[in-house]
Amino acid sequence: MRLDSSAAGVYPIAPTPFHPDGSIDEASIDRLIDAYIAAGATGVTVLGIMGEAPKLEPEESLAVATRFIKGMGKLPVIVGVSSPGFAAMRKLARHSMDRGAAGVMIAPLPSLRTDEQIIGYYRQAVEAIGPDIPFVIQDYPLTLSVQMTPKVIRHIVQENASCMMLKHEDWPGLEKISALRGFQRDGSMRPISILTGNGGLFLDFEMERGADGAMTGYAFPEMLADVVRLQKAGRRDEAHDLFDAHLPLLRYEQQQGVGLAVRKYVLMQRGLLASDAQRKPGAALSAAARSEVDYLLSRLAARDSRALVRRSSAAE
Amino acid sequence: MRLDSSAAGVYPIAPTPFHPDGSIDEASIDRLIDAYIAAGATGVTVLGIMGEAPKLEPEESLAVATRFIKGMGKLPVIVGVSSPGFAAMRKLARHSMDRGAAGVMIAPLPSLRTDEQIIGYYRQAVEAIGPDIPFVIQDYPLTLSVQMTPKVIRHIVQENASCMMLKHEDWPGLEKISALRGFQRDGSMRPISILTGNGGLFLDFEMERGADGAMTGYAFPEMLADVVRLQKAGRRDEAHDLFDAHLPLLRYEQQQGVGLAVRKYVLMQRGLLASDAQRKPGAALSAAARSEVDYLLSRLAARDSRALVRRSSAAE
Amino acid sequence: MRLDSSAAGVYPIAPTPFHPDGSIDEASIDRLIDAYIAAGATGVTVLGIMGEAPKLEPEESLAVATRFIKGMGKLPVIVGVSSPGFAAMRKLARHSMDRGAAGVMIAPLPSLRTDEQIIGYYRQAVEAIGPDIPFVIQDYPLTLSVQMTPKVIRHIVQENASCMMLKHEDWPGLEKISALRGFQRDGSMRPISILTGNGGLFLDFEMERGADGAMTGYAFPEMLADVVRLQKAGRRDEAHDLFDAHLPLLRYEQQQGVGLAVRKYVLMQRGLLASDAQRKPGAALSAAARSEVDYLLSRLAARDSRALVRRSSAAE
């Protein structure tokens, strides 16, 4: 159950469910777990950016991770441990592993600029958490403002044997997947798992470029799982047909800042979250936006019946 | 033919066509003009970011603008005059107006941060070009890293009588349109035209929020024109059906940096540009990317026959 | 002992002393306290950026704050509570006040851009910590990349009765002090305390523009205290003479990133810190840099005998 470089499929990025008063909603965690397993997830990632990780206290972070680990059973759980300080990173990483996590995910500090700074940061991070914990590089320039070239990623992979996966969410990012797979072919980089993020906005082609699957928070992980499966089976047109049906909603979710509010709202409409509350500071959804999402859901349901939502949109 | 606040419809953002040797391709300009008019464009915007404006010499900029002005006949041409210095901005603005431009478009300097800095910049820009030239605010935070709130836009509009239009390409941006139209309703801002950009990625809903149309470079302006027309006629579902058919390609075009290469390639495949060459520094399209675009075009053609491309994709 | 808007004098920004193994060095905290009091400090600020606050665990933060509070006796202690999440901010703020802190300092999130975002953030922060806790605005664009105009600061001050002080470290920043004092004179803003940061690089003139004192980490707080005192006594030339004597070292300390290493080294040379260790990630000082600092110290000692360091520079 430790993460290795053969990881594939769909690892949903889990939101952290809150009650309207800001306390953690454990029952919704359990419903999310059931839904992820039913959707065909091969793992789950918790305490990412979408999980509002910086808004949690250390003990809350560990409690959320632990609940997911127990609930997912034999499926691997990756715990986001990104932190401005290595002491906190180490503590959450080691405690999560003690409780059964499969690995951890580490985003670079937003202030890093040069190749050397980025490489040096991962070196120090591995030193901090220990070389025995499998880890995932999070490459998300749009939000983190850190740009890693394929060569930098290769350097990190080759230098740190415990690096097992790239969470790829550069944008544009298709050529990056091709470049990394090229490094594997020419023998200059050992194989790693590449799961893609960015809300899935290019998942259709990312699979064709060589991704192993998806790690993102789109509110219908069953679609992500199907597209991954269809592409691996060589059923290209079917994969694109399904993807295209979801693209209008997926594109709506993939908005900086407000995206999490959209996702929590859809997950609430699907009956998985009891509330779409975020801890402050957080973006809220206007009535107009909620109505737009409802419209997108109704249009999607005409093409994918799984999008028929349980609740009426009068819930607001 | 001077731009005023009633402007509506579709103003394609024109690329600047180059020959492979970097010289300007005037025949392709003429073909673009014909295509825009045939597609139902109500105007055109030249020398924007997509027009590679900073890579042109002053005399080239004026020549490109002049050719478009002549070719578009009675349809208005907006000329991008953004510049690090007000002397160059003034010169291009006044010379373009002398040659028949309808107005100019001004982006803020990327270094501007505070509300006061942004407002002050537009005040100085109007002082520089003169208060008699109708102008468009370009609001494009993703590329320019300048964030204008609705109140800042209102301030600029109220302070400068020659401000006629907002080129809206904030992301996310739907609430901004609603806020600005709310200012008009409560009487705190005079009416302005709002045309939306961002590749059209949210045009479906932008029209519902109150936009007057689109000003963007998507390679099928006929789709933009139809969606605008259908939404204005209240034919919501039809508008979304057509939009959704184009969304997979549109999303592919709307990639930072490489997007212009995709657009020029599609316009070349459509027979409008003789070459997809960019002046340096510019992004190139890999063989894999060209093949992905070809695939998207073929899928699109099955739903919108206008996407049947003239040339074979063997052209590469 | 609660912070109010009459605060003045010198509040050194305290570093957090670490042993070489990364644990907190309490004995050095006690020596710092004694030195600050002897130097004429009128208060102290802990857990700022210079205090490596993001690298501490919550319980460590509170322990450091508590030790300073006890040690400073009747002198006020301001606790930095900046955090990506309001839950953690509230917890540290309230616990620190319970233990006797005089107030808290809040820096804006680095992602804030527009005036409204900044104002809204402080509104939410006050909501989170409660309106009964006196707070300080930290205005440090060079490091935080958030730019607050004088009007934005005025808005925050007028909206939040618990705002007592501005830690001013904009650069350039002299006109900002004049603008804010102008707001007080014209009655549009209630009086607040302004203590200046930026390593003291402009303290000589900041006092003349209307600052109440300094809040910064320069390793010779006695100089800061003297300059503040001399300027308040109208002894301008003497203030500048003393300031100029320290400027070569002060300038050397005021380097982004490596500055903290310089300060910890000087404080170690002065016998106040047992070690100049930082928690990772942190910048280290090269042998050449240490030798340059030693040279600056020796030159300074010729003009201000307080700069005669206790230890030999052979310590390295």
Add this chain to the structure above:
Amino acid sequence: MRLDSSAAGVYPIAPTPFHPDGSIDEASIDRLIDAYIAAGATGVTVLGIMGEAPKLEPEESLAVATRFIKGMGKLPVIVGVSSPGFAAMRKLARHSMDRGAAGVMIAPLPSLRTDEQIIGYYRQAVEAIGPDIPFVIQDYPLTLSVQMTPKVIRHIVQENASCMMLKHEDWPGLEKISALRGFQRDGSMRPISILTGNGGLFLDFEMERGADGAMTGYAFPEMLADVVRLQKAGRRDEAHDLFDAHLPLLRYEQQQGVGLAVRKYVLMQRGLLASDAQRKPGAALSAAARSEVDYLLSRLAARDSRALVRRSSAAE
């Protein structure tokens, strides 16, 4: 007279003098030239950031460069040719060389982030201007937000035989000089000239780390020339004594944004510029700031009689 890697001494960065109406003031150019030669300058650099280069029309840029080239006689003139487009860069570079320039200076585009992007940009720039034109790398992260590591600089130097000099203005930057000189010692980089900028704020130690001189706009180039000369003669204490006398003013000049206004004001007070006018957009100096500069000048004059200004400060 072509620039080569043995360049040393002081190359003042020349401001572009304007009349209050914004036209170029040629008589002041001539006075600057005389003053630079008298101050011991070994060359001059025109059309840099401080020269307000982006605010000039192409023909104006060439005219300013040409006047400096003629006036400096046998002393080398470096022309800043940084531009968003390579066409304009090539044109100004080649025309300037035709008129007798010694070389050109190229700053990276502010959007560049990764090592590869920076290296690729210089490769393309050399391709654009031609491999026969000696060029200078401008490394100024604070303003350009591009961070070049020593290894990146080495790569550019090794790849482009026409690279002759680094204008070093990283901050902090002392270790960078040491690292580059280390590359020369270990044979991994051919020797280049390193002249330092940043207003001279660390010139005292930069010379000790291995710089060949200064290229910056401090309004007393005679001090820069003396410090360079004294350090080369091994007269360390004297160099620091002179430097320290100027540091209060130098620090005041070295403020982002407003710094150019300070410099033009001092140069006007010295009788070299007829006006301190800048083209818009530009920062202006308040009455309080002018009075502070006058005070600094009077204090400086007590230690360095060359700072006795010709004009009365009542000139405002």
